[in-house]
Amino acid sequence: MAWDFSTEPDFEEQLAWMRDFVKEEIAPLDLVFPHMDHRVPPPWLKSVVDPLKQAVKDRGLWACHLGADLGGKGFGQVKLSLMNEILAPYQWGPTIFGVQGPDTGNAEILAHYGTAEQKEQYLQPLLDGELFSAFSMTEPQAGADPTLLECRAERDGDEWVLTGEKFFTSNADHSAFFIVMAVTNPEVSRYKGMSMFLVPRNAPGVEIVRPTQYMGESDDAMGHPHVRYADVRLPLDSMLGKEGDAFVIAQTRLSGGRIHHAMRAVGQAQYAFDMMCERALSRRSGNDVIAAKQMVQEAIATAYAEIEQFRLFVLRAAWKIDQGHGYSPEVRKDIAIAKVLSFNVMRSVIDKAVHIHGALGTSGETPLARLWQLVPAYGIWDGPTETHITTAARLILKDHVPSADLWPSEWIPARMDAARTKFADALEQRRLGESAVNA
Ligand SMILES: Cc1cc2nc3c(=O)[nH]c(=O)nc-3n(C[C@H](O)[C@H](O)[C@H](O)COP(=O)(O)OP(=O)(O)OC[C@H]3O[C@@H](n4cnc5c(N)ncnc54)[C@H](O)[C@@H]3O)c2cc1C
Secondary structure, X not given: OOOOOOOOHHHHHHHHHHHHHHHHHHHHHHHHOOOOOOOOOOHHHHHHHHHXXXXXXXXXXXXXXXXXXXXXXXXXXXXXXXXXXXXXOOOOHHHHOOOOOOHHHHHHHHHHHOOHHHHXXXXXXXXXXXXXXXXXXXXXXXXXOHHHOOOEEEEEOOEEEEEEEEOOOOOHHHOOEEEEEEEOOOOOOHHHHEEEEEEEOOOOOEEEEEOOEOOOOOOOOOEOOEEEEEEEEEEHHHEEOOOOOHHHHHHHHHHHHHHHHHHHHHHHHHHHHHHHHHHHHHOEEOOEEHHHOHHHHHHHHHHHHHHHHHHHHHHHHHHHHHHHHOOOHHHHHHHHHHHHHHHHHHHHHHHHHHHHOOHHHHOOOOOHHHHHHHHHHHHHOOOOHHHHHHHHHHHXXXXXXXXXXXXXXXXXXXXXXXXXXXXXXXXXXXXXXHHHHHO
């Protein structure tokens, strides 16, 4: 397969602008207003962030995630990946550019399946950054295995009645609506018996049981609440897409999201890597800087190789999607591997960066502590590493066939027989020649 994902000069200029903008304008927001990026800003904060959002809009870079067919800019996955890489080190980055999760995936679902009224009430304000949303799939008893999901939606006249518990519904407490996966037909496999619903946060019966914080995060950081849906009555058009289609819809949503997540991992690992190199060249031990030590050099060279391989892999997967492969098995196996690599590369690189910073790296005085805190999440959210390895292996093996025989197809004795038959004439002439010499 030919491949090329060089960046157009115009877009490279945009990326260069973004690199300066995130450093100058967005990084300070993280320091002074941490954890306020996923909620509607109070007026005093709005006056700080709105001009920044406007600057992004003026550059034509606001909310670029929707495809042209859904009324978006149609940037495609390579460009979105390159943007996500730049935004990733900063909590406020995605919000100032209107591409924060889980809102991007939810916007995609609404753009595809929402009614005109839902689009007006929820999608447009979501794209304008005026409200936030949550995605509610995981349950207290079921995460990695969706066949164990139980939250139920039953038809009652011209309403759906939603009943059940969800866990880790990120940002639910600051969201205007949730997209909820619920069982509509318990008689068939969950893959065919679940549907997707739009549930307003203020619908009677929606209850936040408790906030649930991600490891070590402060109480004001984004929560991942346990949510209860107690006989929530929803109009029929709350169902997004067709009955039984929740997995098809979720897959579309999660696949693009996984590429963006992977490229954010690249950006975060690169950020830590740059800190590590600076520190190695600055910190002294004995008569020299620690960068002169072979074991430090090994850490740097290894981290460099890990990031570069990972980055190229993710960009190639993004490029394949842009080439029209959509979310074919060919692309899905790469998305699964990118998900696995996100965790592996983050864990390896951030660990090295923390270690080379010594005690300072473990403190709250560099961004490394927050990056390290993120590592376990990369192995768990959107499905744990093991399930993605299984998916990738299944898809990879589809391109292979078992040996037709007892022995492997590369078994040398059989190949040798075949090769001897192929060259029988030459071998015979050699034998005759050798016999003549020996006679
Ligand atoms: C920061 C964060 C944000 C999240 N946000 C959301 C959100 O907004 N909405 C939402 O719905 N969910 C969200 N989740 C939940 C996430 O999708 C689930 O945690 C994930 O699907 C795994 O489910 P689980 O936690 O129940 O793990 P479990 O299913 O309990 O699995 C635990 C472990 O068991 C092992 N395991 C499980 N299955 C297999 C298998 N088939 N093969 C081998 N080993 C296996 C793995 O080691 C796995 O890590 C979030 C999670 C995190 C960490």
